[in-house]
Amino acid sequence: MLDGLIISIDAMGGDESPDIVIKGIEYFLTHEGEGRRARFLLHGDAELLAPLLDTAPRTRERSEVFHTDKTVSMEDKPSQALRKGKGSSMWNSVAAVKGGRAGVVVSAGNTGAFMAMSKLQLRAKQGVQRPALAASWPNMSGKMTVVLDVGANVECDAAQLTEFAILGEAYFRAIYGEERPSVGLLNVGTEEGKGNAVVKIAHERLSQSQLGLNYKGFVEGYDISQGNVDVVVTDGFTGNVALKTAEGTAKLVDSLVKTALLGNIWSKFTSALNSIALRRLRKGLDPRRVNGAVFLGLNGIAVKSHGGTDAIGFSNALNIAIGLAETDFQGALDERLNALHDEDDNIGFIT
Numbered sequence: 001m002l003d004g005l006i007i008s009i010d011a012m013g014g015d016e017s018p019d020i021v022i023k024g025i026e027y028f029l030t031h032e033g034e035g036r037r038a039r040f041l042l043h044g045d046a047e048l049l050a051p052l053l054d055t056a057p058r059t060r061e062r063s064e065v066f067h068t069d070k071t072v073s074m075e076d077k078p079s080q081a082l083r084k085g086k087g088s089s090m091w092n093s094v095a096a097v098k099g100g101r102a103g104v105v106v107s108a109g110n111t112g113a114f115m116a117m118s119k120l121q122l123r124a125k126q127g128v129q130r131p132a133l134a135a136s137w138p139n140m141s142g143k144m145t146v147v148l149d150v151g152a153n154v155e156c157d158a159a160q161l162t163e164f165a166i167l168g169e170a171y172f173r174a175i176y177g178e179e180r181p182s183v184g185l186l187n188v189g190t191e192e193g194k195g196n197a198v199v200k201i202a203h204e205r206l207s208q209s210q211l212g213l214n215y216k217g218f219v220e221g222y223d224i225s226q227g228n229v230d231v232v233v234t235d236g237f238t239g240n241v242a243l244k245t246a247e248g249t250a251k252l253v254d255s256l257v258k259t260a261l262l263g264n265i266w267s268k269f270t271s272a273l274n275s276i277a278l279r280r281l282r283k284g285l286d287p288r289r290v291n292g293a294v295f296l297g298l299n300g301i302a303v304k305s306h307g308g309t310d311a312i313g314f315s316n317a318l319n320i321a322i323g324l325a326e327t328d329f330q331g332a333l334d335e336r337l338n339a340l341h342d343e344d345d346n347i348g349f350i351t
Contacts, residue, residue: 003011004037005325007318010101012089013073015308018044018052024305024314025063026056032315038062038322041096043089045069050249068092070289072113073319074307081113090114094121097300100106103325106292108305115152115295115304122300125334127341129268130156132164133304134171137246139227146172147224149236150243150293156235157202161185165206166336167296168231169213175320175328180212181230184219186238192333194218202233211339292317294324296333301325 007024011018025040039062040048048068053060070088078320085091089094089110096102098121107114110199124131134148148168165183172181185203187195195203195218206215221242224232228265234242293314295302301324305317 004039005104005322006039006041006096007321007325008041008093008096008105009043010090010093010105010107010109010114010244011042012054013107013114013307014305014312014314015074015108017108018049020119020309020311020314022049022052022056022059023311024309024318025059027311028315028318029058029062030039032319038318040064041066041093041102043068043092043096044071044234063109066092066096074110074111076110076113076312078112078116081110082116085117091117091121094118094300094302097302098122104301104303104321106303106305106321107179108307108309108314108317111151111304111307114302118295118298118300118302122298122302124282125297125299127337128163128167128297129160131295132160132167133293134168134296135239135293136175136242137224137243139225141227143227143230144176145173145227145230145232147225147232147234147239147242148296148331150239151236152295153236155237156198158198158205161198161202161235162205162232162340163337164233165202165213165215165231166211166340167333170329170336171294171296171324173231174318174327174332176230178230180214182214182216183231183233184216184223184229186232186234186242187218187220190218190220198235209340209343210342292320294320299330301330 009021011021013021042063042065044063049065068087068089072088075159090107090113093105093107094117119131130148130153133152134146136144137152138147139145142167146168148164169181171185172178185199185206188198203218206213209265219229219232222244223229259303291306291309293304301321303317303321
């Protein structure tokens with residue numbers, strides 16, 4: 001039997017699974033998690049996993065394999081996955097959290113299917129209309145900005161945006177240790193009166209709250225990378241577009257830097273002289289170090305790794321998952337949500 005903090009892994013989820021999954025766990029145990037008592041339940045094809053575990057001794061020592069040859073493809077629609085995905089590596093990995101055998105689940109598989117299975121099995125917390133998907137990315141201050149929703153809910157009402165503010169604030173406190181993280185509502189301008197009706201109502205509600213939320217009002221797109229607030233709240237459509245734009249911009253800048261620095265002999269020479277600074281720059285642009293989005297608002301912790309990530313990126317998703325599982329995030333979130341809904345009842349908030 002495994003002891004310590006148990007992490008349930010969809011070993012067959014992702015573009016290059018199960019190879020990248022096992023390499024990611026081994027990388028984590030080698031570079032990030034040597035002193036942490038994390039153990040892993042690996043759900044997948046035991047025949048495929050066995051030779052990979054032979055080359056990953058730390059992972060083999062800390063893991064238990066639960067065989068299934070059934071998988072969810074990256075092309076399956078959520079409805080298809082729910083219909084035919086029971087008993088799959090993804091389904092079983094979520095079920096381990098539902099059954100109390102693990103504290104958190106991680107998958108690099110089909111996002112829609114993973115979201116649907118997590119919602120069906122773990123259920124939304126009492127009072128949460130719809131869970132949100134939260135992602136982090138680096139900002140100019142050298143820290144991280146948390147943005148939610150980034151794709152779970154394409155359309156949102158004002159009550160959902162208000163809940164997202166509570167979810168995001170609690171998440172930031174748990175992961176980054178900030179006692180009163182600042183929260184902003186994404187809009188097309190910071191002036192009062194800007195935005196659609198949903199954003200205006202959510203702004204009014206958050207401005208009236210007596211929960212002690214450090215709400216800063218409206219923010220714009222550039223505030224995400226500037227780090228002007230810690231948590232940025234928006235609907236899933238806008239958040240997903242912003243996330244994909246940021247990822248594409250990071251890749252573009254990295255490509256332009258490479259071209260500029262390796263274009264001729266002189267640039268190669270100056271690059272060598274500035275190698276330390278350049279490595280720091282490339283690390284800051286590396287999307288792998290922010291891999292790992294979290295479904296917030298469920299009765300359990302579910303972390304989604306990018307499907308096309310490598311071992312380092314998957315390791316970062318594990319780091320986020322374990323960091324959350326090691327805190328009292330769920331209990332603190334319950335307190336916040338209860339207080340929010342009591343306050344809504346008192347003021348008669350209407351979406």
